[in-house]
Amino acid sequence: MDATGVAVVTGASRGIGRAVARELAARGFDTVATMRDVSAGEDLPMRVERLDVTDPSSIRLPDGLRVLVNNAGVERPHHPFEATPADDWRAMFETNVFGLIEVTKRAIPLMRASGGGVICNVTSSSLFAPVPFYSPYRASKAAVSALGESLRTELAPFGIRLVEIMPGPIETDMLAGSEEPPAALDHEAYRPMAQRSHDLRGNVKGSYTPVAEAAVAIVDAICDDDGPLRYGCDPMSVGLLEMWRTTPDEDLMTMMSQGWLGSWS
Numbered sequence: 001m002d003a004t005g006v007a008v009v010t011g012a013s014r015g016i017g018r019a020v021a022r023e024l025a026a027r028g029f030d031t032v033a034t035m036r037d038v039s040a041g042e043d044l045p046m047r048v049e050r051l052d053v054t055d056p057s058s059i060r061l062p063d064g065l066r067v068l069v070n071n072a073g074v075e076r077p078h079h080p081f082e083a084t085p086a087d088d089w090r091a092m093f094e095t096n097v098f099g100l101i102e103v104t105k106r107a108i109p110l111m112r113a114s115g116g117g118v119i120c121n122v123t124s125s126s127l128f129a130p131v132p133f134y135s136p137y138r139a140s141k142a143a144v145s146a147l148g149e150s151l152r153t154e155l156a157p158f159g160i161r162l163v164e165i166m167p168g169p170i171e172t173d174m175l176a177g178s179e180e181p182p183a184a185l186d187h188e189a190y191r192p193m194a195q196r197s198h199d200l201r202g203n204v205k206g207s208y209t210p211v212a213e214a215a216v217a218i219v220d221a222i223c224d225d226d227g228p229l230r231y232g233c234d235p236m237s238v239g240l241l242e243m244w245r246t247t248p249d250e251d252l253m254t255m256m257s258q259g260w261l262g263s264w265s
């Protein structure tokens with residue numbers, strides 16, 4: 001697509017969203033960086049508007065909308081499944097799934113009126129691996145992945161393309177948070193796996209991608225008219241996506257789980 005019309009990014013106060021808003025504006029889109037607290041966007045060279053994806057009254061999208069980047073997302077401490085508070089499940093689904101749904105519902109008629117556009121959902125490359133203690137986060141991203149498949153078909157007649165970005169480790173506050181010892185370490189029965197999981201995280205540390213690089217890949221995907229549904233935006237996610245495309249699903253999950261099971265298997 002050519003870089004004309006309005007592009008809206010959710011969760012643009014920091015991290016991937018902020019970098020994507022900058023990149024969209026640099027390419028020529030009339031970009032609106034939306035965020036919960038607009039003071040975080042004071043230094044951004046574009047329109048900044050308040051939008052909390054969990055507060056429907058704050059969701060106001062402009063006419064002429066051609067690109068929506070559903071980036072806003074949250075994580076909660078990673079407990080074992082049996083110990084994860086229901087409120088943590090709800091909080092992740094409230095933002096990562098229901099918030100995204102509400103924004104997208106409102107974007108679709110505006111994009112139809114604009115003659116088409118791109119909806120870009122940010123999920124996670126964690127969907128390629130059976131990561132222990134990540135059930136709620138991965139389940140929320142899997143829900144977005146599934147609804148994106150249906151939407152891609154449903155919206156094609158209107159010239160609206162659905163793109164899913166599945167980031168690997170990108171240097172943001174969220175990634176820094178996941179470097180902390182996992183909450184699962186507090187649960188004795190799960191401590192060996194939690195420790196192993198923490199150690200494995202350490203191995204990935206040299207493979208972090210700066211947000212600006214990820215943003216270039218994300219906007220390239222948005223502009224890639226005849227491209228696929230799913231994209232990585234960093235070397236690790238690009239490699240995992242390729243592995244996922246070429247390896248039978250059960251084999252991939254079994255292979256991946258060995259990392260966490262280690263000597264337990």
Ligand SMILES: NC(=O)c1ccc[n+]([C@@H]2O[C@H](COP(=O)([O-])OP(=O)(O)OC[C@H]3O[C@@H](n4cnc5c(N)ncnc54)[C@H](OP(=O)(O)O)[C@@H]3O)[C@@H](O)[C@H]2O)c1
Pocket residue numbers: 010011012013014015016017035036037040051052053054071072073074095099122123124125126166167168169170171172173174175
């Ligand atoms: N970084 C990675 O390695 C990585 C990997 C895989 C997937 N992802 C996904 O990439 C996306 C961006 O993550 P990030 O790493 O940039 O995270 P981040 O640095 O923690 O930023 C998250 C952004 O989401 C916003 N947000 C949270 N709740 C919101 C709400 N209710 N309404 C509007 N905005 C809200 C935050 O706003 P506040 O400033 O107001 O909190 C912030 O702007 C997320 O969907 C995440 O799941 C990231």
